[in-house]
Amino acid sequence: MPFHSHATLLAFNRYPKKPGRNAFMKIAVIGTGVVGLTTGAGFADLGHSVLCVDIDAAKIAQLSKGLVPYYEPGLQELVTRNLDAGRLQFGGAPSHALRDAELLFVAVGTPTDDHGEMSLASLWSVIDRLEPWTGDSVKMIAIKSTVPVGTADRVEARLRSRLPEECLVDVASVPEFMREGSAVRDFFDPSRIVIGVASPETGARLELLHRRLPGGIIVTDRRSSELAKLASNAFLAVKISYANEMAALAEQTGADYPSVAKIMGHDPRIGPLFLNAGLGFGGSCLPKDTRALVRLADEAGAPQTLVAAAVRANVMLPLRTVRKLEAALSDPGRRKVALLGLAFKPGTDDMREAPSLRLAAELLRRNPGVRLTAYDPAAGEAARKLLPGAVKICATAEEALTGADAAIIVTEWREFRLFQAEDFKKWMNRPIIIDGRNSLDSEALNAQGVVCIGAGRLPAIPVEQIRLPGELLPKS
Numbered sequence: 001m002p003f004h005s006h007a008t009l010l011a012f013n014r015y016p017k018k019p020g021r022n023a024f025m026k027i028a029v030i031g032t033g034v035v036g037l038t039t040g041a042g043f044a045d046l047g048h049s050v051l052c053v054d055i056d057a058a059k060i061a062q063l064s065k066g067l068v069p070y071y072e073p074g075l076q077e078l079v080t081r082n083l084d085a086g087r088l089q090f091g092g093a094p095s096h097a098l099r100d101a102e103l104l105f106v107a108v109g110t111p112t113d114d115h116g117e118m119s120l121a122s123l124w125s126v127i128d129r130l131e132p133w134t135g136d137s138v139k140m141i142a143i144k145s146t147v148p149v150g151t152a153d154r155v156e157a158r159l160r161s162r163l164p165e166e167c168l169v170d171v172a173s174v175p176e177f178m179r180e181g182s183a184v185r186d187f188f189d190p191s192r193i194v195i196g197v198a199s200p201e202t203g204a205r206l207e208l209l210h211r212r213l214p215g216g217i218i219v220t221d222r223r224s225s226e227l228a229k230l231a232s233n234a235f236l237a238v239k240i241s242y243a244n245e246m247a248a249l250a251e252q253t254g255a256d257y258p259s260v261a262k263i264m265g266h267d268p269r270i271g272p273l274f275l276n277a278g279l280g281f282g283g284s285c286l287p288k289d290t291r292a293l294v295r296l297a298d299e300a301g302a303p304q305t306l307v308a309a310a311v312r313a314n315v316m317l318p319l320r321t322v323r324k325l326e327a328a329l330s331d332p333g334r335r336k337v338a339l340l341g342l343a344f345k346p347g348t349d350d351m352r353e354a355p356s357l358r359l360a361a362e363l364l365r366r367n368p369g370v371r372l373t374a375y376d377p378a379a380g381e382a383a384r385k386l387l388p389g390a391v392k393i394c395a396t397a398e399e400a401l402t403g404a405d406a407a408i409i410v411t412e413w414r415e416f417r418l419f420q421a422e423d424f425k426k427w428m429n430r431p432i433i434i435d436g437r438n439s440l441d442s443e444a445l446n447a448q449g450v451v452c453i454g455a456g457r458l459p460a461i462p463v464e465q466i467r468l469p470g471e472l473l474p475k476s
Helices: 006-014 034-045 057-064 075-085 121-129 151-162 183-188 200-210 222-253 257-265 286-300 305-328 355-366 380-386 397-401 421-427 442-447
Strands: 026-030 049-053 088-090 103-106 139-143 169-173 192-196 216-220 336-340 371-375 391-393 406-409 432-435 451-453
Touching (some): 034 049, 034 075, 034 183, 049 057, 057 088, 075 088, 121 151, 139 151, 169 222, 192 200, 192 222, 222 257, 222 286, 286 305, 305 406, 305 432, 336 355, 355 371, 380 391, 421 442, 442 451
Parallel strands (some): 049 088, 371 391, 432 451
């Protein structure tokens, strides 16, 4: 049931009366990661007055100068444009966020541990430090962070229990569905906008705020909104893991998985998205959200066995790739191997739970002595802090590939698709490519003397015939 006293219900007439289609809000955003900053800069671009705050003073100082401290296509330009126009500001204490704002978006991190327990420490820190405000209008707080089901209810109850009676607040769940690498595009062209509320007044206000965006707006209750975010990411994780398991089966049976995926994708009940085989999912959302959903479901008495299996399958993928390399390259412990791409996906420098981390660790564990080089167009510096010290981070792909006995395409950056067979043959000691993302034209490369082994497909050259120069081939 909605948490509203009789006095609170009467107070909802303090909302602005019938705001016009072009009415602009004063908005505050707490958290300046990709989600928070894109949300703030995006609404500023739509004409609203936006203040972004963060407990990281150094980040706020950098943003105040117009410098975005991470790589996200289009975000730098969006921030600069609205900062120059005066619609976007940075600074102030998070505790003061509701003094002038009508609406506060909370977009702080909610990481999970290996057991799926989600940490809400940053969220509660924000909520418990919000200071009372003057005036008689109802303040709205929209939680964009991914949270366990029931969090919005608890946040509202907690605020109402400690704020003065005249400080009226209504909490909503407005989950984000942005993808790193395309967050700006996803803000301005969302697939859907979900608004979870306990009062129709707040629902109407938030619906009006989002009406200028083209995505369909779904207004529901808060708990359904919170679960929908977790359920969506968990479904994608299941689909990705299914694709990778089918790719492994294709390799064992001589089928070509890309052809299988194309056939499946033409079925409108399945669709073509998220059917590509590869090294699995990573990043800030899918791994933590799937673990969180599994834990939530176990505690609720409704175990999610499919999602749990998808998580386990994803963890095994780097080992499968290492074994594929070991089958193609004799004695990898005496060889040089290049990793191309380190971020969890192209278009970002995010290394959180990137498959490259597990892959590098597995290569070094199974093949002590292997010399690993690595290159990523955006994530080199971030990777340097997380990868084992034995991995040499290179400034260019050519540097990483020079003298390599094999290479693994870990992240499908466009730059790698532009390489020709002659590039690999010129740079590498022996051009053996494990294409972990099926991003290259393996048939063309194999025809030109480059051994290219994709995911879910067999190489044109039998694996047992692959040897380094100077090594004897088995007698026929």
